[in-house]
Amino acid sequence: MKIKSYIGALALLLVLSLLAACGSDTNGSNNNGTGSDGKSGKETTLTFWHHYSTASPEEKTLTEQLIPQFEAANPGIKVKAVAYPWDQLHKKLQIGGSSNDLPDVARLDIIWVPEFQKQGLLVALDEKFADFDETAKGLLEGPLSTGKIGDHYYGLPLNTNTKVLFWNKAMLEGSGLSKAPETTEEFFTAIAQIKAQSGKAWGFGEPALQGWNILPWIWSNGGDVLSPAMDTAQGYLNSPATVDILTKLRAAAQAGQIAGFKPGDVPVTEGHAQGSYAMMAEGPWAFAQFESQFPDFKAGTAYFPRGSAGSIQVLGGEDLGIFSKENGEESWKFVKFLTSEAAQVSMGKVGQIPVNLKAMENSEIKNIAYFAPFLEQLKTSKARPPVAAWPQIDTVINDTMSSIFMTDRDIKSELDQAAAKIDELLKQ
Amino acid sequence: MNKKGGLAGYLFAAPGFLFFSFFLLYPLLRNFLFSFYDFKLTNLNDKTFTGFANYLHVFQDSVFWLSLRNIIIYGVISVPGQMILGFLVAYALYQNRKGTTVFRVFYFLPVITSWVVASLIFKFVFTDQGLLNYIITDTLHLTDSTISWLSDPMKALLVISFLGIWKGVGWVMVIYLAALQGVPKEMYEAASLDGCNGWQKIRYITLPAVRSTTLFIQLMLIIGAFNVFTSVYLVTNGGPMHETEVMLTWMYQKAFTEYDLGYASALSYVFAVLIAGLTFIQFRLNKRD
Amino acid sequence: MRIWKSVILYGLLTAGAVLSVYPLIYMVLTAFKPMTLLFEFPPKLIPSELTWANFAEAWASQNFSVYMLNSVIVTMASFVLIFGFSSMLAFSFSRFQFRGKRLIFAILMGSLVIPSLTLIIPQFMLIREIGMFDSHWGLITVYAAGGIPFTTFLLKGFFDSISRDIDESVEMDGGNAFKLFTAIILPLSKPAFVPATIFNALVVWEEFPWALTIINDPLKRTLPIALANFQGQYTTQWGIVFAGSLIAIVPIIVLFILLQRYFVAGITAGAVKG
Numbered sequence: 001m002k003i004k005s006y007i008g009a010l011a012l013l014l015v016l017s018l019l020a021a022c023g024s025d026t027n028g029s030n031n032n033g034t035g036s037d038g039k040s041g042k043e044t045t046l047t048f049w050h051h052y053s054t055a056s057p058e059e060k061t062l063t064e065q066l067i068p069q070f071e072a073a074n075p076g077i078k079v080k081a082v083a084y085p086w087d088q089l090h091k092k093l094q095i096g097g098s099s100n101d102l103p104d105v106a107r108l109d110i111i112w113v114p115e116f117q118k119q120g121l122l123v124a125l126d127e128k129f130a131d132f133d134e135t136a137k138g139l140l141e142g143p144l145s146t147g148k149i150g151d152h153y154y155g156l157p158l159n160t161n162t163k164v165l166f167w168n169k170a171m172l173e174g175s176g177l178s179k180a181p182e183t184t185e186e187f188f189t190a191i192a193q194i195k196a197q198s199g200k201a202w203g204f205g206e207p208a209l210q211g212w213n214i215l216p217w218i219w220s221n222g223g224d225v226l227s228p229a230m231d232t233a234q235g236y237l238n239s240p241a242t243v244d245i246l247t248k249l250r251a252a253a254q255a256g257q258i259a260g261f262k263p264g265d266v267p268v269t270e271g272h273a274q275g276s277y278a279m280m281a282e283g284p285w286a287f288a289q290f291e292s293q294f295p296d297f298k299a300g301t302a303y304f305p306r307g308s309a310g311s312i313q314v315l316g317g318e319d320l321g322i323f324s325k326e327n328g329e330e331s332w333k334f335v336k337f338l339t340s341e342a343a344q345v346s347m348g349k350v351g352q353i354p355v356n357l358k359a360m361e362n363s364e365i366k367n368i369a370y371f372a373p374f375l376e377q378l379k380t381s382k383a384r385p386p387v388a389a390w391p392q393i394d395t396v397i398n399d400t401m402s403s404i405f406m407t408d409r410d411i412k413s414e415l416d417q418a419a420a421k422i423d424e425l426l427k428q
Numbered sequence: 429m430n431k432k433g434g435l436a437g438y439l440f441a442a443p444g445f446l447f448f449s450f451f452l453l454y455p456l457l458r459n460f461l462f463s464f465y466d467f468k469l470t471n472l473n474d475k476t477f478t479g480f481a482n483y484l485h486v487f488q489d490s491v492f493w494l495s496l497r498n499i500i501i502y503g504v505i506s507v508p509g510q511m512i513l514g515f516l517v518a519y520a521l522y523q524n525r526k527g528t529t530v531f532r533v534f535y536f537l538p539v540i541t542s543w544v545v546a547s548l549i550f551k552f553v554f555t556d557q558g559l560l561n562y563i564i565t566d567t568l569h570l571t572d573s574t575i576s577w578l579s580d581p582m583k584a585l586l587v588i589s590f591l592g593i594w595k596g597v598g599w600v601m602v603i604y605l606a607a608l609q610g611v612p613k614e615m616y617e618a619a620s621l622d623g624c625n626g627w628q629k630i631r632y633i634t635l636p637a638v639r640s641t642t643l644f645i646q647l648m649l650i651i652g653a654f655n656v657f658t659s660v661y662l663v664t665n666g667g668p669m670h671e672t673e674v675m676l677t678w679m680y681q682k683a684f685t686e687y688d689l690g691y692a693s694a695l696s697y698v699f700a701v702l703i704a705g706l707t708f709i710q711f712r713l714n715k716r717d
Numbered sequence: 718m719r720i721w722k723s724v725i726l727y728g729l730l731t732a733g734a735v736l737s738v739y740p741l742i743y744m745v746l747t748a749f750k751p752m753t754l755l756f757e758f759p760p761k762l763i764p765s766e767l768t769w770a771n772f773a774e775a776w777a778s779q780n781f782s783v784y785m786l787n788s789v790i791v792t793m794a795s796f797v798l799i800f801g802f803s804s805m806l807a808f809s810f811s812r813f814q815f816r817g818k819r820l821i822f823a824i825l826m827g828s829l830v831i832p833s834l835t836l837i838i839p840q841f842m843l844i845r846e847i848g849m850f851d852s853h854w855g856l857i858t859v860y861a862a863g864g865i866p867f868t869t870f871l872l873k874g875f876f877d878s879i880s881r882d883i884d885e886s887v888e889m890d891g892g893n894a895f896k897l898f899t900a901i902i903l904p905l906s907k908p909a910f911v912p913a914t915i916f917n918a919l920v921v922w923e924e925f926p927w928a929l930t931i932i933n934d935p936l937k938r939t940l941p942i943a944l945a946n947f948q949g950q951y952t953t954q955w956g957i958v959f960a961g962s963l964i965a966i967v968p969i970i971v972l973f974i975l976l977q978r979y980f981v982a983g984i985t986a987g988a989v990k991g
Contacts, residue, residue: 047933051950053946053947053948053949053950053953053954054778054943054946054947055774055775055778055947055954055957056949056954059778080935082933082934082935083935083946084929084946085945085946085948085949085950086949086950088929088945091684091929092929092930094469094470094684094687095469095841095930096933097470098469098470098471098472098473099472099841099842099845099850101850101851101933119470119471262576262578262579262668263578263579263584263663263664263665263667263668264554264555264556264576264577264578264579264584265555265556265579266555266556266557267555269952271557276557283951285951285952288952289952292752292954293752391685392685392686392687395685395686399669399670402667402668402669403669406579406668406669407669434813434814434815434816436809436813436893436894437809437812437813437814437815437818438809438815439809440805440806440808440809440813440894440898441805441806441809441810441815441818441821443801443802443805444801444802444803444805444806444865444869445806445821445825447798447802447858447861447862447865448802448825448828448862448865448866450862451840451843451858451859451861451862452828452836452840452859452862452863452865453824453828454839454843455836455839455840455842455843456828456831456836456839458839458842458843459835459836459838459839462838462839469838472838472842513733517730517733520726520729520730521730527727529977531730531734532977533973533974533977534734534737534738535733535734535737536973536977537737537738537741537970538737538740538741539919540919540966540969540970540973541740541741541966542922542923542941542962542965542966543923544923544925544941544944544962545744545959545962545966546740548955548958548959549740549743549744550740552743552747553740553743559743594736594737594740597737598737602912602980602981602984603984605981606981606982606984609981651829651830654830654832655832657832657834676832676834679834679835680834683837683838689838692835693835696831696832696835700830700831703830704827704830707830
C-alpha cells in the first residue's frame with residue numbers, strides 16, 4: 001500500500017463517513033420516542049433502559065420474545081430496549097436526570113428507587129394510573145413495598161431475589177460434617193473444622209464487603225445500620241450486636257477461614273464449584289453459572305445461618321420505574337405487560353424469580369427446583385434502608401468493612417466514625 | 429515569507445485554535461469555575477459558591493495524599509522501566525537486520541491492545557490462583573505459599589507498574605527507532621577505530637545524540653503516569669482501602685459515585701498544577717547542564 | 718564469538734517478544750475456550766478444547782457490525798478534523814512569526830497534561846447546549862479537539878525539518894503561503910501522517926466514558942460501549958468478552974501492519990527535534 005493511495009482512501013472514507021454521520025443523525029431523531037410521533041396518534045416508540053447483560057438468556061428473552069409479543073398485542077407502540085452495564089445505568093440515569101435525557105421506562109435496582117424519587121424523576125404510579133391497585137394486588141408484597149416511598153408507589157417490582165447458603169457436599173463431608181450449619185455458632189465451628197482439614201481451602205467465601213454482603217450477618221445477629229425511623233446510624237451500626245458479629249467474622253477471616261473479598265482472591269462462585277470455598281451465600285444466578293461452566297457440580301443449598309434474630313438475608317431485585325412525561329399511558333401498558341403472568345413465567349425460566357402471584361403458582365415455575373430455597377429465604381429477607389443517600393452510605397460501609405477486615409483497627413471506633421459519616425449523609 | 433507574514437500566520441492558526449478553544453479550552457475553564465462551587469452531579473442546574481473550600485478539602489483528604497504517593501511510586505517504577513527497555517529494544521532493532529520487522533511488530537502489539545483488555549488479562553494472570561502463582565509454586569517450586577499480588581497494596585502497585593511498562597515499551601521503542609536513524613553511522617565507525625566497545629559507543633555517542641528525544645519521551649511518560657486510570661480502575665479499583673488509589677480513580681469516584689463535582693474539579697486542578705510544576709523543573713534542570 | 722553474540726541477542730529479543738505477545742495469546746486462547754473450561758485449575762497454556770462459539774455469539778449479539786461501522790465513521794471523521802486543523806496550525810507555527818505564537822503553542826502543549834476524564838461534565842453541558850447530544854458529531858468534535866495538540870506537535874516537528882530553501886524558491890516563483898502549504902509542505906510530509914494516524918486511532922477507537930455519556934441511541938453506539946455490555950452485574954461470560962475485544966482490535970492491528978513501514982520514517986524529524 002503506497003502512501004498516496006492510503007491518503008486517497010482516507011480522504012474518500014472521510015467524505016463517506018461524514019455523509020453517513022449526518023445521515024445517522026436524522027435517522028436518530030426520527031426514532032426518538034419522546035418526539036412528536038406520540039401526540040399525532042400514529043406510532044409511539046418507548047425507550048426502555050435495562051441492565052440485562054448482552055448475550056445473556058435474560059436479554060434474549062426480552063428482545064426476542066417479550067418485546068415482539070408486546071408489540072403484537074399493542075399496535076402503535078414500539079419498544080426500543082437499551083442495555084447498559086449495571087453501574088453505568090445508574091450513572092446514565094443520574095446525568096440524564098439533570099438534563100432531562102431519560103428513557104420512558106427503566107429497570108431499576110431496588111436500592112436506586114428512593115434516590116431517583118427524591119430527585120423528582122419518577123412518576124407516582126398510584127396517582128397517575130387508575131388501575132394501579134388492581135395490578136399491585138397481583139404482586140408479591142415484599143418486593144412491592146420496595147417501590148413505595150412515603151404514601152406513593154414510584155416503582156412496580158419486576159423480579160426479586162435474595163441469597164441462600166450454598167454448601168459443597170464433598171468438602172463438608174470431608175471435614176466430617178453431614179449437613180450445612182444451621183446457626184451462626186455451628187457456622188463458625190464448621191469453617192474452623194474445614195480449615196483444619198484442608199489448609200488450602202476456605203470455609204466460606206464472601207466476594208465483597210458492601211451492604212449486600214455484610215448486612216445479613218449484622219441483621220441476623222440483631223444489629224442494624226439505621227434506626228427504624230431511618231434518621232440515624234448512631235446506636236445501630238455501632239451497637240454491641242453489630243460489633244459482636246463483626247468481631248467473630250474478622251477473627252475467622254484472620255484465621256484464613258473466610259476469604260474472597262480481597263482483590264486477587266479466588267473468585268467465589270467458581271471457587272465454590274472447584275473446591276476452594278466450602279460455602280458461600282449467593283443468589284439464583286449462581287445456578288445458571290454452574291450449569292454453563294461446571295455442569296458436573298451439584299450445588300447444595302440451605303437457609304442462611306440463623307443468629308439470635310433469625311436467618312435474615314438481604315432482599316435484592318429490580319423495580320420498573322416510569323420516567324416518561326409524554327408517554328405515560330403507553331409506558332404503563334408496558335410495565336403491566338412485563339409484570340403479567342406470561343412475561344414473568346418467560347423470565348422465570350431464565351432464572352429471574354417472579355413477583356407475580358399467579359406466575360409463582362404456574363406449574364412451569366413450580367418445576368424450577370432451584371427456586372424453592374430462595375422462595376423460603378425470601379420470607380424473612382429484608383430490604384436495605386430505602387433512603388435516597390443509600391449509594392453513598394454503601395460506600396461508607398464498604399470503606400469501613402475494608403478497614404475492619406484488612407487491618408487490626410478497633411472495630412467499635414471504626415463503626416463510630418462510620419455512623420457519624422452516615423448521619424451527615426442522611427442530613428443532606 | 430517566514431519573517432513577515434503575521435497575517436498569514438494568524439489565518440493558518442485560527443481555525444484549529446478556535447475549534448480547540450471552543451471544544452476543549454472553554455470546558456476546561458468552566459471546570460475551573462466549578463472548583464469554587466459546591467456542585468453536585470445530581471443537580472447540574474444548582475450550585476453554591478464556596479470559595480476555596482474544595483481546595484481545602486483536597487489537602488485535608490488523606491486519600492489525596494495516598495493517591496499522590498501512589499502516582500509517584502508508579503512513575504518511579506514505570507517511567508525508567510519503559511525508557512530503559514524501550515531504548516535497549518530500539519538499539520537492538522534499529523539496523524535493518526534479519527527479522528527486525530517482525531520483532532518491531534511484536535513489541536508494538538501491546539501499544540495497540542486496549543487498556544481494558546490488557547488490564548483484565550493482567551488481573552487473570554496475577555490473581556492468587558492465576559497463571560503466575562501456578563508457575564512459581566507448582567512448576568518451579570520456588571515457594572510453597574501463595575503470593576497475594578493484588579491484595580497487598582505495594583505488590584498491587586508493582587503489578588500495575590508492570591502493566592504500564594508492558595504497554596509502553598513499544599511506544600518508547602518506536603520513538604527511539606526514529607531517533608536512532610538520525611545518528612550518523614560514521615561516528616560509530618570512528619569510535620570503533622578508536623577501540624571503543626559496545627557499551628562505550630552507547631554511552632559516548634548514541635545517548636548524547638538522542639538526548640532531545642530522551643527528554644521528550646521522559647516528559648510524555650511522566651504526563652502519562654499522572655494519567656494512569658483504566659489499569660488501576662480494573663485491576664484493584666483503588667482498593668484495598670484506597671491504598672492503590674491514583675489521581676484519576678479517586679477523581680472518578682468523587683465525581684460519579686459521590687457526585688461531588690466541585691471537589692473533583694478542584695482535585696484535577698491541583699494535579700494539573702503539580703504536573704505543570706514538574707515539567708517546569710525538568711526543563712530548568714536540563715537547561716542548566 | 719560473533720555468532721554467540723547474535724544467538725544471545727536474538728534469544729533475549731525473542732524472550733521479550735514472547736512476554737509482549739503472551740497476554741494477547743492468552744486472550745485469544747480464552748476467546749476460543751468453551752464456557753466449561755474458562756476457569757480451569759491448574760491453568761493450562763493450551764486449552765484442551767477449542768470452539769468458535771464465543772465469536773459467533775459476540776458477533777451475532779447486538780448489532781456488532783453497526784457498532785463497528787459507527788466506530789469507523791467516528792474515527793475517520795475525527796481524523797479529517799484533526800489532520801485539517803493540526804496541519805494548518807503546525808504550518809503556522811513552523812513558518813511564521815506573529816504575536817502570541819508562543820502563547821498559543823504553550824496553551825496547546827499545556828492542555829496535554831489535562832486528563833480528558835476531568836472534562837466530561839463541562840463538555841457534556843456544552844454539547845447539550847449546542848444540540849449535538851446523542852449524535853456522532855458530539856463524539857467527533859470532542860475527539861478532534863483532544864487530538865489536535867499532540868498531532869500539531871508531531872507535524873510541526875516534521876515541517877520544521879523541511880528545508881526553508883524551498884520556501885524561498887516558491888516565493889521567487891510568485892507563490893503564496895497557501896501554495897507553499899498545499900503544493901510543497903503537505904505532499905512532502907505524507908509520512909508524518911502515519912504515526913499521527915496510529916496514535917490518534919489508539920485513543921479514539923477505544924474511548925469509553927465520553928461515548929457512554931452522550932450517546933443514548935443504541936444504533937449510534939461505538940464498539941467500546943458494546944463490549945462493556947457483555948459484563949454482567951453478577952456473572953460475566955469472559956469468553957465472549959475476549960472474543961468481542963479481539964474482533965474489535967483487528968482493524969487497528971491491520972492498520973498498523975499496513976502502515977508500519979512508514980511509521981518510523983514519519984516520526985523521525987518530529988521526535989529528534991522534540
